[in-house]
Amino acid sequence: MRLSIPLLLALIIGGGFVLIIPANVHAACTSNMGRVYVPFNCNTIQQAVSTANANDTIFVSPGIYHERFIVDKLVHLVGEANTTTVLDGDAGGTVVTITATRVTITGFTITDAGPDSQAVQVRKANFVSINESIISSDIGSGRPLGAGVDLYLSNNTIVDGNTFTHNLYALNITRSAHNRISNNRMVSNNLVGVEIVDSMDNLVFQNTFGNGEEGVELTGSMTSFNNVTRNLVRGTSVAGVFILAHPSDNTLLENTFQFNHIGVNLQNTTLNTYYHNNFFCPSSIQPSCFRHVNHVFPGDGSSDIWDNRSLGGPRGGNYWDNYTGTDTNSDGIGNTNLPADGVDSYPLMSPFGPIRLAIAGIIASPLSGTAPLTVSFQVEVVGTLKPFVYAWNFGDASAVQNSSSPTHVYSQPGNYTAQAFVQDSSGTAELARVNIVVSAKGSSTSLATILEATGLVVGVAAIVGVLYLRRHRAQRRDGSSTTGVSGKKIRK
Known part of the structure; x- marks a missing residue:
């Protein structure tokens, strides 16, 4: 009241x-x-x-x-x-x-x-x-x-x-059909953005997922003919999409996967189709970014289709940022070093459609030293809406620089936070930070101080956290769960 x-x-x-x-x-x-x-x-x-x-x-x-x-x-x-x-x-x-x-x-x-x-x-x-x-x-x-x-x-x-924020599941669909989940922002949900359980003909369209264990989960043998299209799935600690327990005939189309531990995780899947998706996993954020496609058991997903041949149109698969093959006939599809990522025989040579801006990380070298300290910076950016506009604030009251890879001299001792602001041609902008430790001549900086200032301690904790989540996620799969109000499994 x-x-x-x-x-x-x-x-x-x-x-x-x-x-x-x-x-x-x-x-x-x-x-x-x-x-x-x-x-x-x-x-x-x-x-x-x-x-x-x-x-x-x-x-x-x-x-x-x-x-x-x-x-x-x-x-x-x-x-x-x-x-x-x-x-x-x-x-x-x-x-x-x-x-x-x-x-x-x-x-x-x-x-x-x-x-x-x-x-x-x-x-x-x-x-x-x-x-x-x-x-x-x-x-x-x-x-x-x-x-x-x-x-x-x-x-x-x-x-x-x-x-959606602060939920175990942002949205659960159980034994339901013909629902449309669109244009939602699902961030900081602990387990899953959208979970589809034994449901058919649902559309998950143009949502943003991030900072949970999974973006989308399709589970159950009755889960079929669902369409997951044009979503942005970023920074999940287990998988961008997890497909398990015999779902079939589902389609993943034109999604962008950025910086996920696993892009698509497959466990007992059949006849699902994936094409025109974009997979990004820059080497600078390994090992938290593990792989694009993972098969939990040998043979998982062996009947899945990784291009649009099932539609009768021109064959075109997915874009993989780690694909090293070449396009010998200039048709935009790679035809050497196949299949890409072990699954795609028709990999795209460039990302499909416009890709929204994302900063993968900042590379700074060195991260610490004595004054005056010269540091080289580089920001790793994912996106196709160029040109990008850069603005660097080095944290020491010096002038802003507008290069993608600037060099800066820190003349005085101190702990500094350098910030990179990047904006694409659509107006989308992102900000990333890195810490620099500068000591006076003749002094030394402890390893603990450097680790804390540079964020490496956080990185180690994140890796340990991922391993913890993966281990406990496996425990939940064995049936150790409680039944929720709807009769579905609520995992803890």
């Missing part, structure tokens, strides 16, 4: 008579011309849903609403702004449960369902839309255990333009 501060309003009526009424007294909770207002008409959203007629719109003013509610009729929930209209479950369970067809939710922050709960659950309801919201199921745990949106036996749902 939304809490309001009791105030007194003085209303002058007629010839000076003053009527004092509490400001938290609401008009009757009724629907007026297809509209209901919270908190003006109704104290709570649940009260508004109960009062509304079919196809009414419920407008919710900015505020924090501490409630968990069920939407069991066709209504449209509209928050005034997704950063200021907050639905807070107080870690008590699923915040919004939808059981009616054609419900829409737009413009909220939906948060704090608590462990093993969902911010939004759509259960046996079709044609639901969840748009332009910020969804975090479990903000209180160091390792969230809830799902952002859970679709169970629900078809033709649209989840578009949302930001």
